[in-house]
Amino acid sequence: TSGVIYARSSKLGVENVSIHRLQVLDDSTLAIRLVPRHLYKLWMAHKMEKKDLEVSISVGVHPAVHLAAASSPPFGVNEFHIANSLLAGELKLAKCLKVDAYAPAEAELIIEGVISWEREALEGPLVDILGTYDVQRMQPIVEVKAVTHRKDYVYQAIVPSSVEHKLLMGLPREALIWEAVSKVVPEVYGVRLTMAGGGWLHAVVSIRKQREGDGKNALLAALAAHPSLKHVVVVDEDIDVYDSEAVEWAIATRFQADRDLIVVKDVRGxxxxxxxxxxxxxxxxxxxxxxxxxxxxxxxxxxxxxxxxSRVEGLIESLRKRLAIR
Amino acid sequence: TSGVIYARSSKLGVENVSIHRLQVLDDSTLAIRLVPRHLYKLWMAHKMEKKDLEVSISVGVHPAVHLAAASSPPFGVNEFHIANSLLAGELKLAKCLKVDAYAPAEAELIIEGVISWEREALEGPLVDILGTYDVQRMQPIVEVKAVTHRKDYVYQAIVPSSVEHKLLMGLPREALIWEAVSKVVPEVYGVRLTMAGGGWLHAVVSIRKQREGDGKNALLAALAAHPSLKHVVVVDEDIDVYDSEAVEWAIATRFQADRDLIVVKDVRGxxxxxxxxxxxxxxxxxxxxxxxxxxxxxxxxxxxxxxxxSRVEGLIESLRKRLAIR
Amino acid sequence: TSGVIYARSSKLGVENVSIHRLQVLDDSTLAIRLVPRHLYKLWMAHKMEKKDLEVSISVGVHPAVHLAAASSPPFGVNEFHIANSLLAGELKLAKCLKVDAYAPAEAELIIEGVISWEREALEGPLVDILGTYDVQRMQPIVEVKAVTHRKDYVYQAIVPSSVEHKLLMGLPREALIWEAVSKVVPEVYGVRLTMAGGGWLHAVVSIRKQREGDGKNALLAALAAHPSLKHVVVVDEDIDVYDSEAVEWAIATRFQADRDLIVVKDVRGxxxxxxxxxxxxxxxxxxxxxxxxxxxxxxxxxxxxxxxxSRVEGLIESLRKRLAIR
Amino acid sequence: TSGVIYARSSKLGVENVSIHRLQVLDDSTLAIRLVPRHLYKLWMAHKMEKKDLEVSISVGVHPAVHLAAASSPPFGVNEFHIANSLLAGELKLAKCLKVDAYAPAEAELIIEGVISWEREALEGPLVDILGTYDVQRMQPIVEVKAVTHRKDYVYQAIVPSSVEHKLLMGLPREALIWEAVSKVVPEVYGVRLTMAGGGWLHAVVSIRKQREGDGKNALLAALAAHPSLKHVVVVDEDIDVYDSEAVEWAIATRFQADRDLIVVKDVRGxxxxxxxxxxxxxxxxxxxxxxxxxxxxxxxxxxxxxxxxSRVEGLIESLRKRLAIR
Amino acid sequence: TSGVIYARSSKLGVENVSIHRLQVLDDSTLAIRLVPRHLYKLWMAHKMEKKDLEVSISVGVHPAVHLAAASSPPFGVNEFHIANSLLAGELKLAKCLKVDAYAPAEAELIIEGVISWEREALEGPLVDILGTYDVQRMQPIVEVKAVTHRKDYVYQAIVPSSVEHKLLMGLPREALIWEAVSKVVPEVYGVRLTMAGGGWLHAVVSIRKQREGDGKNALLAALAAHPSLKHVVVVDEDIDVYDSEAVEWAIATRFQADRDLIVVKDVRGxxxxxxxxxxxxxxxxxxxxxxxxxxxxxxxxxxxxxxxxSRVEGLIESLRKRLAIR
Amino acid sequence: TSGVIYARSSKLGVENVSIHRLQVLDDSTLAIRLVPRHLYKLWMAHKMEKKDLEVSISVGVHPAVHLAAASSPPFGVNEFHIANSLLAGELKLAKCLKVDAYAPAEAELIIEGVISWEREALEGPLVDILGTYDVQRMQPIVEVKAVTHRKDYVYQAIVPSSVEHKLLMGLPREALIWEAVSKVVPEVYGVRLTMAGGGWLHAVVSIRKQREGDGKNALLAALAAHPSLKHVVVVDEDIDVYDSEAVEWAIATRFQADRDLIVVKDVRGxxxxxxxxxxxxxxxxxxxxxxxxxxxxxxxxxxxxxxxxSRVEGLIESLRKRLAIR
Structure with a gap:
């Protein structure tokens, strides 16, 4: 399963909210997947001092909270502030009972606990956005301190590799790509991380091209903006990035591999x-x-x-009338 | 428009049936697009002797006739024989009235005429399978001698760049690719010329791979089998070639460009x-x-x-019962 | 040594004739090299059922039998039928004495035996067409049941890596390449698998070129037609493929590496x-x-x-007369 | 020569400050080089309405004003605000006499004028940052309306292709590259646009590398951040980007071209x-x-x-004493 | 035709002997092909001063003279000295009658003349070493002053593109390649400029290899030593460079294109x-x-x-005896 | 440390002088680094016969001796002869006391000894020209027989990786590159092995270019002339090879990677x-x-x-006068 996790480091003076994969190990412990980003930094800081990190885990939250937690603002920005903006100031937070943490008041289920500074467990194998099994890894453990929930609460799961999973991860990246490409070409019309690429590996970008090399600059900008990107196609503004057939048609009729292809090998993905x-x-x-x-x-x-x-239009008109089409 | 065209060269002792694009120039003349293949050969042979080539043009025929006329058997094979086989011997031909030619008896409309050995006209611009306008060219002219049709005949048009157009052209090529790839890998599971590639430029082939290099050999075989092919993807047998999402997913998770990509430049397409x-x-x-x-x-x-x-299955079962799903 | 081996699978309803390398292990057993092709399939089918496969091994046969056995018709075609055609119906077969098999009546020496479903032996090291030693492999064993021969029989050996060896293997491949290239260019004038390439790895193909890219398409077709091919050169029709000097001269004067070279790596060879x-x-x-x-x-x-x-011709004429040259 | 140019478009509600090359044509007209950026947009907007654009041109200003005018904030940001921040709120502006524009009060020389919506002149050939002559182009004309200056004013010139010229152009780009690379690698230690590359075409970036591919991602990010960049070298944190010898030494001892080189051709530069x-x-x-x-x-x-x-240290110590080195 | 041409520039203090293509224009003039090398330098020096250059042209000379004239010693070395060494001091020179020049005393035919400083003529089309026609060019003219010859002299012609032509040109280049490759690998065993490459464009070099990269260094050295070289193959010492079959066999069995191939484009050839x-x-x-x-x-x-x-050797021995083979 | 080593092989009839790295092991033994060149050959010849090789090691010699010892004349040339030429015949040699060897009479310190045919020791880790530590290797041992030196002798050390070290090694290579490039282009203006490349790996060559491909031919010639070369830049004659900024400026303004770059992989370096x-x-x-x-x-x-x-010149003149500049 997964949840929206809040943590605060009084030492660093930093609050962080993010979504993490959690694996139920037994009644009072969960394994938590920490990629080396913000929450990992907080945990490392506590680990250095041999202290557990107090967290709240919220399940069943407003989509705005999900989206905010999935975005990547700079380190130190509390993502609940972003959610609050998206909700026009209507986000209510509740203080936890057993740990020094906050959680959305309206969450269906709130788990209070600590990420142990020393205990780890083998996590996995679990399914990831690409629909394949991720490798097993030693990961930290969350020790559950308290669980609170609404009456008749709804358990909101993000099915791994589902469209919801991919959108939550991909949407903030699409924004980053849009912003980066905008800086190098006159105008961006669309950015899509395709579902078949797990909402993560494959992008399509449509631009208005002014000079011959603009397409290639857009490719470089997209690859730089989202380092996990593997393949990216750039098309003209008359091609809808959400229409895969149209994108393939553009490749069929506008692309020549010896001139229009970039391959970069041995790069971090x-x-x-x-x-x-x-x-x-x-x-x-x-x-x-x-x-x-x-x-x-x-x-x-x-x-x-x-x-x-005019004759054809007349015919169509009379057909419409006869068939009572709007 | 287009029609199924029958021609016979008594000199070469050869009968040929094929589909050609026809452009109505006036009441008694049509421009005909002849690519340098079989009918072109017959016409050239007549042109050498300064003789017109008698032809029948059939519109509105059985799909088996269409398919046979669209296939590419060796020069000298009468495609009506192929259609007859597909129809289990039920194809009826009628002798033309004004020209020495045959046509399917059940055709909705039959035009009898001659391809002039000397007159040509500017054909086009017309739309081709890729949905773009083909260039204009000088092409031979058909002089109409007679027109016969059924009462209340249905005019069967192949809309340029429609799915029907692409299928008629692509289907025989898919068979050629299947055959060629079969010769170099253990087994072929599927071949598709995609609609976005005009049913002509882009292929997807699925194979059972036995050795590491089989995929590349399949690529070479496909490119050799259909020289108009521009892009070809080969996938494993667990990928459905008709599922574009699955094909893209295979590229996302199984392909590495520095190892798995072939680019051949300056080749005839x-x-x-x-x-x-x-x-x-x-x-x-x-x-x-x-x-x-x-x-x-x-x-x-x-x-x-x-x-x-078993618990999940029990739940699903009870849900099904409650919802009265089959 | 090697021999023409006949086998029949009543279960598959298939007869097969092919040439295999045989290594004398002792008086009653031979190791046989089975590459994963037709005879291998028959043997595998018998192995599944734990049954030995009965075979006849003929040494000293008509060249037509050799050629037919070396060709690669589709699975299920009895190569003796091909030999019979080449011999205009004059091929006589004799029933074996101890095994259910046939052999050419006029063979100098016939070994009757079975390929054991379970016994294997280390075969090699033996010399192959390239004149180097092939690696050692575990291979099936032929248990000899009977040997019959003509009085004063001639033992016909194919010296490994000899011209005869290379021609027998290469000739059918040249035919396949010819056929494949014919489909993509206007006309093929010659195909040679060179002796220096073992009659197997290097091909030269001469074509009539009509369009700029025809040469490259011919290259792709040749590589696809014979997957063991490693290097292939395509030349114009004025170059004799059997004249290595002429081929090299064509490379010296008509080839530019940045434009005319195809390299495909990591492909099955x-x-x-x-x-x-x-x-x-x-x-x-x-x-x-x-x-x-x-x-x-x-x-x-x-x-x-x-x-x-005319003066030069006159001089030559008089010289010829004086020297009484034909 | 060149100057800091202020312009305001009441229609767009936008103020802009930027530096432009000016060529004295005669006593009352200057040619102005407008690349298609912000001031060009303002001028185009006025040109659409057939109106001249009023501007002030300041020569001899505080370095903070120069730096702010050379930076590239988003369209709509008044660069005088940036200069004011840099000067801790101490920037004083003066209202122009003949045109609706502002200029730094302490400028040595202020030219008031309008950029004509219709008159253009051939500008150049002038020297650019690379020290070569730029091509000649038709460019708009500034019609001078008034000139004010301090008594005994100092004429501050930016010598084309001088270090000052390169720093003013390059500095803001170095910031952009720093920011972009920071997003894809753990840490950036230095960014330099080299003088030999005109402060514009060649960059050196030093990073702390955590994973093998980090160097390549840094390269892509740098190329995307500054589209005029032609060559970029990335080095480890132990290499000082301002020490060209050290950078070359890193290339000599840490770089292998087949593995560590990216070449992208036909891209906008x-x-x-x-x-x-x-x-x-x-x-x-x-x-x-x-x-x-x-x-x-x-x-x-x-x-x-x-x-x-310790012996060496002792020796050095005594030497120092003897030589009375600090 | 062609001849061995001697010229002396008293101004430069230089004597030169070289072979040039000559085209008979009429009874007293020849066109001479001057590539921009030593004789060209002498002629240019005279042209500057508007003076004709006196030369002797010798036809029918000792092979040592031919070889010396075909070699490329540094500018200023009189090739007759080289010939004299090759002939162990036996070369006799004769003073010309009408011009200030020397020629081998034993030449069959000696033409005395001057290369005009101002007259040029269209030379060609003539056949060159590759057996194709060289392009036509404006070339200087030799004005014949005197012709002397032996009684019953033999006219020695170098048939263009003949083996003799190729050897004379290629031999000195083979020596240069041998020397250059020797400097980068332990030992050179053979160097051949193939006849099919006109004795000029294609080289085969055999070396003893000590380290993996030696082959590639040999390739670079060969390409640098003879800038007209187009293709070069390097083989091990067990391959005879004069056995084209063996060289091709080495390529078939020891070469892998993705690892062992160098292509350099856009280089002078x-x-x-x-x-x-x-x-x-x-x-x-x-x-x-x-x-x-x-x-x-x-x-x-x-x-x-x-x-x-021993049994096989005994058999061979007895066979030899029986057949009375030496 | 290092010294100029003289050795004589009476068997080979060869004298050799070269510079070698020496590591003091104890009072009477030194490890000597022998790369497989001339002294190594002499030592191997003695090793074959189980004889020690007598040598003199001179420290503190005239620069001409150093330079001569660092050069690479053909095997068999006594480098003392070269030094003697450089010194116009003024080189004095002294006969050693305990070994059959000579040394410069004016050397500050002379070690007499033998390179043992059988004893070896682990040499290193020592710093090499690139400033990094060289790997440890088993190397032969010098057994010291006698040491003679001047009174108050100066110990001349070549600090590893110092400029002196690099110049001594690089200078003779620069000469080789100059000579090789001279053979393929009209004129060479400069050759530098840069200090950042250890005076060994990176070269800059300036040439006068006559034809488009000359630059590439110069690159090939340089790479062939000095097989340790890794990177080489060729520039026009207007660029000073000692001005790194100018070389980089040439790359910035005259180089296009898709056209002007050569990469050769897997070659000996x-x-x-x-x-x-x-x-x-x-x-x-x-x-x-x-x-x-x-x-x-x-x-x-x-x-x-x-x-x-003239006005500017007048101003400069008067300024000079006023400032009393020469």
Whole structure:
């Protein structure tokens, strides 16, 4: 399962809210997956001083809380503030009973506990966004101190590798890519992390191109903005990034591999991709510039439309009437 | 529009049936698009002798006739024989009235005419399978001699770039690719020319891989089997070639560009692809080997399945009963 | 040594004839090299049922029988039928005495035996077509049941790595390459598997080129047609594929590596090449397009000829007469 | 020459301050180089409405004003606000006499004028940061309305291609690169745009590397952050980016071209580089990862130090005393 | 035709002997092909001063004279001295009658003349070493002053593109390559410029390899030693460079393209290769390292030999006796 | 420490002088680093016959002796002869007392000894020219027989990795590169092995370019001339090879990576480079052609100069006078 986890380090003067995978080990302990990001930093700081880290784990929260917890603001920003903004100031927090922590007042279920500074357990194998099993790892343990919940509470699960899982992880990354590409090309029209790429590995970006090399610069910017990205396609503004058929059609008719392809090997990627070198976290990245080349007439690349005549329009009109179509 | 065209060269002792794009020029003449294949050969042979080539043009025929006419048997094979086989010997042909030619008896509309050995006209611009406008070309002319049709005949059109158009062109090529790949790998499970690639430029092939290099050999075989092919992806047998999401997922989790990618530049491709060098008919081809590498454990690449327990099954069963699901 | 081996699987309803390397182990047993092709399939089917496979081994047969046994028709085709066709129906077969098998009546020596379903022996090291020693492998054993031969029989041996050995193996492959290349270019003029490449790894193909990319398509087709191929050169129709000097001259004067070279790495090749990764059967393949580029005047690439004048011809004529040359 | 130019668009509700190259045409007109950035946008907006754009041009200002004007905040931010922050609120602005514009009160020389919406002139050839002559272009014209200056004013010139010129342009870019690289690696230690690269084309970045691929991700991030960048080297934290010898030493001892080099061709670069395709603004970019590989012992890559012993220290001590060195 | 040409520049204090292509224009003028080397330098020096250059042209000389004239010693070395060494001091020179020049006393035919400083003529088209026609060029003219010859003299012609032509040009280059490769590998065993490569474009070098990279260093040295070289193969010492079959066999069994191939594009090559960019004299060069890899057992790459036993040797002996073979 | 070592092999009839690294093991033994060159050959010849090799080791010699000993003339040339030439015949040699060897009479310190044919010791870890520690190796031992020195002798040490160390090693290599490049381009203007590359791995060469490909040929020649070279840059004659800034500026403004870069991988390099494969002595080499492309106007690549007017010159003149500048 997973939950929204709040922790505070009085020493660092920092509060943090994030989502983590939790594995029930027994009635009073959970294994928690900590990737080396903010909560990991807090835990490490406590580990140095041989102190457990007090946390609250909230299950069943407002989508705004989920989204805020999934975003990556700079270290030190309390993600509950972001959620509060998204909710127009309506987020209510409750003080925990047994630990020094806060949790959304309206959460269906709140687990209070501490992340042990010394105990670890073998976590996994669990399914990740790509739908394959992640490797097993030694991970810290949460010792449960108290559990509170609403009456008839609803248990909200994020099914691993479900669309919800992918959207929560991918959405903040799409924003980062959008921002980065915006800085190098005149305009960005769309960014999608595809579901087939786990909402994480494959991106499609549509841009308005002004100069021949803009497509390649957009590729570099996207790869830099989200280091887990493996493959990225950039298309013109007439291609809808959510229409996979259209994107493939753009590749079929606007892309030439010897000119429009970037391959970068032995670069850091995602540990989730089983085809990569998962130990050294190295992968090969691909950029595909499927924008129209500017040295050929634009019309050659445009989809044909069925020309209309007044007679045809008349026929359609009468058909509509007869069929009572709106 | 387009029609199924029958022609016979008594000199070469050859009958041929094929589908061609026709453009109505006026009441008694049509421009006909002849690519340098079989009918072109017959016409050239007549042109050498300054003789017109008599033809029948059939519109509105049985799908088996369409399919046979779209296939590419060796020169000299009468495609009506193939259609007859597909129809279990039930194909009826009728002798034409004004020209020395045959046509399916049950065709909705039959145009009798001759392809002039000397007159040509500017054909196009017309839409091709990729949905873009083909270039204009000087093409031969069909002089209409007679038109016969059924009462209340149905005019069967192949809308350019429609699914029907793509299937008719692509299906025989899928068979060629299947056959060629079968010769180099243990087993082929599926071949698809995607709609987004116009049923012509992009293929997906699924195979059972026995040795590490099988995927690359399959790529070479596919590219050789259908010279218009631009991009081809090969996947394992657990991936459904008709499921684009699954194919993309295989690329995301099983492909590494520095190891699994083939790029061949300046090779003959299709004239239809506007991104290619259409004058010299040169393109860059790409092969993507998205099969599982054999030096890593197989399980790493398999999609996780939700494990079932008797309790879960009991729950599902009772739910089904309550909801009266079959 | 080696022999033409006939086997029949009544269970599969299949007869097969092929040539295999045999190593004399002692008076009544031979080791037999079975690559995973047709006879291997028959043997595996019997192995599954724990039954020995009855075979006849013929030594000293008509060249047509050799050639037929060396060809690779689809599984299920009895190669003796092919030999019979080549011999215009004159092939006589004799029933074996101790096993359920047939052999050419005129063979110098016939060994009757069974391929044991369970016994194997270490075969090798033996010399292969490349003239190097093949690796040692565990291989099945033939238990000899009977030996019959003509009086004063001639023992026909195929010396490993001899020209005869290479021709028998290579000839059917040349046919496959010819056929495959014919499908992608206007005309094929010659195909040779060179002796220096063991009649197996190196091919030269001459074609008539119509469009710039034809050479590269021919390369892809050749590589796909014979997966053991490692290097292939394609030349114009004015180059004789049997004249190695002419082929090299074409490379010297018509080939530019940055434009005309294809390299495909990590693809399945031949186990015989010691430079390859013989365990994973991976090699790097090379295609060399040594056809004339079409964007330069044709004359630049043509060998100069010594111009003749009537005076020179007169001189030659008189010289010939004086020297009484034919 | 060049000056700090203030402009306001009441229509867009936007103020902008930036530095532009100015060429004296005659007593009352200057040609102004407008690259398609913020001031260009304001001018275009006025040009649409056929109105001149009122501006103040300040020469001889406080370095903080120069730096602020050279930075690239988002469109709409008044760079005088930035300068004011840098000066701790001490920036004084003066209202212009003849145009609706402001200028730093303490500027040595202030030119008031309008950028004509319709008049253009041929600007150049002038020297740019790379020390070569920039191409000539048609550029807008500033019509001078008034000139005010201090008594005995100092004319502050930015000599083209001088260190000052390069620092003013490069400094804000170094900040952008620092920020972008920080997002993909654990820590950034230094960023330099080298003088030899015009403070614009060549960057050196030093990072603390945690995983093997970090160097390459840093390269991609740097290239994306400053699209004019042509070459970038990334080094470990023990290398001082301002010590060119040390950077070259790192390349000599820690870099292997087949593994650590990125080349991206046909990507948008800087128009200033004469070796690039200046018409289509396409260049080839290079990333050099000169960080220590992590699969070899760290000590191999460390510079040797002269080991010290107590005897040596004693000797040095006595020498120092004798020589009365501090 | 061609001749051995002697010229002296009293101004430069330099004598030069070289072989040049001569085209008979009429009874008293010849066109002479001057590539920008030593004789060209002398002619240019005279042209500057508007003076004709006096020369002797010798046809029918001792092979040692031919070889010396074909070699490329540093500017200023009189090649007649080299010939004299080769002939152990036996070279006799004769003073010319009409011009200030020397020629071998025993030459069959000596033409005395001057290379005009101002007259040029269109030379060609003539056949060059590759057997194709060289392009036409404006070249200087030799004005004939006197012709002397032996009684019943033999006219010695170098047939263009003949083996003799190629050997004369190639031999000195083979020596240069031998010397250069010797400096980078332990030992050189053979160097051949192949006839099919015109004795000019293609080299084979055999070396004793001590370390893995020696083959590649040999390739670089060969390419640097003879800038007209286009393709070079390096083999081990067990391969005879004059046995093309053996060289091809080494490529088949010891070369892997992804590891052992060097391609350098856009480098200066020979103007004679029609496939190159003859205007800018740019070509693509290829190095093939066909030496045995050192990370595999040596025996795998050795040709098998037929093992001999005393019985076999006895049989051969008795056969020999019976057949009275020497 | 290190010394100039003289040895004579009466058997080979060869004298040799060279510089070697020596490590003091105890009062009477030194470890000596022998790379497989001339002295190593002499020692091996003695080792074969189980004889020690007598040597003199001179410390504190005239720079001409140092330089001569550091050069690499062919085997058999006594480097003292070279030193004698450099000193115009003024080199005085002294006969050793205890061993059959000579040494410069004016050396500060002379060690007489023998290199043992059988004793070896672990040498290192010592610092090499790149400033990193060289690996430890078993090396031969010098047994000291006698030590003679001047009164109040000066101990001359070559500090490892100092400029002196690099110059002594690099200077003779610069000469080799100069000579090799001279053979393939019209003129060489400068060659430098940079200090940052240890005077060994990185070269800069400046040439006068006549044809487009000259830069690349210079790169190949440099790489072939000094096999330890790793990176080489070639620049035009207007760039001073000793001005690193100017070289980098040339790369910034005249180099395009897709056109001007050569990378050769898996080639033999220097064992000193820790980033290389030091066991198999394989490295990747890079050539950078930073010469001006010839298809663009030359002026585009020239540094701008400040134009002078008579008024400016007058001003400068008067300023000079006033300031009394020479």
């Amino acid at each position: 995602s540990t989730l991709d089983p085809s990569s070198d998962q130990e050294r976290v190295l992968t090969s990245k691909v950029g595909v510039d499927a924008t129209k080349p500017m040295d050929k007439p634009k019309e050659k690349f445009e989809p044909a439309t069925i020309p209309s005549t | 299709s004239t239809l692809d506007p991104s290619s060098d259409q004058e010299r008919v040169l393109t860059s081809k790409v092969g993507v080997d998205a099969t599982k590498p054999m030096d890593k454990p197989k399980e790493k690449f398999e999609p996780a399945t939700i494990p079932s327990t | 031949s186990t015989l090449d010691p430079s390859s990764d013989q365990e994973r059967v991976l090699t790097s393949k090379v295609g060399v397009d040594a056809t004339k580029p079409m964007d330069k005047p044709k004359e630049k690439f043509e060998p100069a000829t010594i111009p003749s004048t | 800087s128009t200033l580089d004469p070796s690039s395709d200046q018409e289509r603004v396409l260049t080839s970019k290079v990333g050099v990862d000169a960080t220590k590989p992590m699969d070899k012992p760290k000590e191999k890559f460390e510079p040797a130090t002269i080991p010290s012993t | 020979s103007t004679l290769d029609p496939s190159s960019d003859q205007e800018r004299v740019l070509t693509s060069k290829v190095g093939v390292d066909a030496t045995k890899p050192m990370d595999k057992p040596k025996e795998k790459f050795e040709p098998a030999t037929i093992p001999s036993t | 220097s064992t000193l480079d820790p980033s290389s494969d030091q066991e198999r002595v394989l490295t990747s080499k890079v050539g950078v052609d930073a010469t001006k492309p010839m298809d663009k106007p030359k002026e585009k690549f020239e540094p701008a100069t400040i134009p002078s007017t």
